[in-house]
Each structure stands twice: as C-alpha cells, then as structure tokens.
Amino acid sequence: MEVATDKRAAILDAAAAVIRDKGIMSATVDDIAHRAGVAKGTVYLYFKSKEDVFVEMVVQKSDETLEAVRREVSNMTGTWEKLQTALRIHFANIVERMPNVIIDEGMLKLTAAQKKKLFKAKFAHVKFYEEIIAEHFAASGRVPPFSPLAAALALTGGIIGYVLQRQLFRDFMPDPKEYLNAFESIVNAALIGGEASHAG
Numbered sequence: 001m002e003v004a005t006d007k008r009a010a011i012l013d014a015a016a017a018v019i020r021d022k023g024i025m026s027a028t029v030d031d032i033a034h035r036a037g038v039a040k041g042t043v044y045l046y047f048k049s050k051e052d053v054f055v056e057m058v059v060q061k062s063d064e065t066l067e068a069v070r071r072e073v074s075n076m077t078g079t080w081e082k083l084q085t086a087l088r089i090h091f092a093n094i095v096e097r098m099p100n101v102i103i104d105e106g107m108l109k110l111t112a113a114q115k116k117k118l119f120k121a122k123f124a125h126v127k128f129y130e131e132i133i134a135e136h137f138a139a140s141g142r143v144p145p146f147s148p149l150a151a152a153l154a155l156t157g158g159i160i161g162y163v164l165q166r167q168l169f170r171d172f173m174p175d176p177k178e179y180l181n182a183f184e185s186i187v188n189a190a191l192i193g194g195e196a197s198h199a200g
Helices: 002-022 029-036 040-046 050-073 079-097 112-140 148-168 176-191
Strands: none
Touching (some): 002 050, 029 040, 050 112, 079 112, 079 176
C-alpha cells in the first residue's frame, strides 16, 4: 500500500512540474509518466485521464496551501497580520509553484464530479478569508460595509485574476512583487482603513 501511495504522490508531483513548465493544454500523460519515472500505464492505474490527474493535483496543492496558511496564522491575533501572511503564502504558491494552472476550465473535458471537486477545494480558500474578515468586523464592533463573503471573493479573485492575466499578457503585467504590494495596500485600506506595511 505504501508503494502505491508513493507512486500516486510521485505522479501528482510530476504533473505539477510538467503543467508548471508546459501548461495543462500542452502537457500529456506521457510527459507526466516520464517525469514521475513510471510507465504510462502506471498513471492510468491511479487516474482515468489527464484531466483526472490535473484535478487531483490542483486539489492536493490547494489543500496543502490552505493547511500551510492555517498553520502560519494559528498563533496570530491581528486581522492584518493574518491576512497579509495568508495572501503572501497563497500568492507565492500560485505564482511561483503553480503557474499555468489557472485556466478556463471549459477548455478541459471535466466531468460534473471533477468540477465539483475543484470548486470545493478553491472555495475552501474563500471561506478561510471570509472567516478572518467576519472576525475582524465582529471584534471591532463595526458594521461591515460589505459582506465578508463578497470581500473574500474579491480578495481571492484579485490573486487569480493577476495570475491568469500574467499568463496571457506577461509582457504588459507588473512583476509579482509590485502587484502584491499594490494589492496588499488596497486590501488593507478597504478592511483596516490604513496603509499596509510591506516589511518582511
């Protein structure tokens, strides 16, 4: 069982590397098998298709990122400290480790079950940000000027939107650090009402 688990993990890690380098549309099962050091048939022992590998890989990486974020902010008390830490981990994971993953999923032949699995993993991040924003307004005694869910969707959309546009229009986009600094300032001003600190 341990060997099977190791092989499955190796295939998902290989898929992440191949898709990072080539993009999901250009990646093939042959590429993934070669990178994982297994036969093509071995990939099909664990996954039904390239799309299945993609979905499982995205879900795994998404879950790992959220776990890392929750671990990092577990002992933090300030809203901005939590949000800034979460933003930086989330942003770095997508920009540095998972470029070419944010795509129009309509381009892939995903089943309803696969789409549901992707949505569940992605929405877990939205709910995490919603929790922090709701806690912030509850603690401050302020009436939220917007719903925490809407704010969380805008926040995650700002990260995903940048990554997608950078894939399409790389020559015209600011570098990730510049964008993240601007994005942090906007989020901080909207939620906290002050200027974000970019130290660290």
